[in-house]
Amino acid sequence: QVLLVESGGGLVQAGGSLRLSCAASGLTGRTYTMGWFRQAPGKEREFVATIRWNGGTYLPNSVKGRFTISRDNAKNTVYLQMDMLKPEDTALYYCALSSRIYQRSNALLPQDYDYWGQGTQVTVSS
Numbered sequence: 001q002v003l004l005v006e007s008g009g010g011l012v013q014a015g016g017s018l019r020l021s022c023a024a025s026g027l028t029g030r031t032y033t034m035g036w037f038r039q040a041p042g043k044e045r046e047f048v049a050t051i052r053w054n055g056g057t058y059l060p061n062s063v064k065g066r067f068t069i070s071r072d073n074a075k076n077t078v079y080l081q082m083d084m085l086k087p088e089d090t091a092l093y094y095c096a097l098s099s100r101i102y103q104r105s106n107a108l109l110p111q112d113y114d115y116w117g118q119g120t121q122v123t124v125s126s
Contacts, residue, residue, distance in 0.1 A: 002026040002115045009120030020080040022095030033098040034078040038091035058106040092119040
């Protein structure tokens with residue numbers, strides 16, 4: 001059984017940085033895609049970043065240039081480095097894993113992912 005555990009959330013002032021981590025266990029291979037989503041109160045879950053098994057990444061314009069996604073396959077861990085944080089980045093951040101193999105396309109939708117973590121809260125004060 002795949003288990004995802006996020007950490008690293010917290011309270012930070014606007015302009016500050018946080019690094020989220022997501023440790024995966026119960027995996028049987030390396031060709032999985034990892035992603036980050038966020039959900040603010042009263043809003044739909046929003047795609048934040050994804051990284052394929054081959055290291056390819058995709059981030060939307062809303063966070064591109066401020067956020068970076070990376071992974072350590074030896075540790076089965078994915079990271080989300082968030083810099084220049086804004087109050088609108090405040091949300092519950094979820095880590096997700098897709099067992100499907102993406103060669104060049106990206107997993108951008110919640111339904112593209114098979115497993116989810118419990119979430120870690122990020123609050124950015126103005």
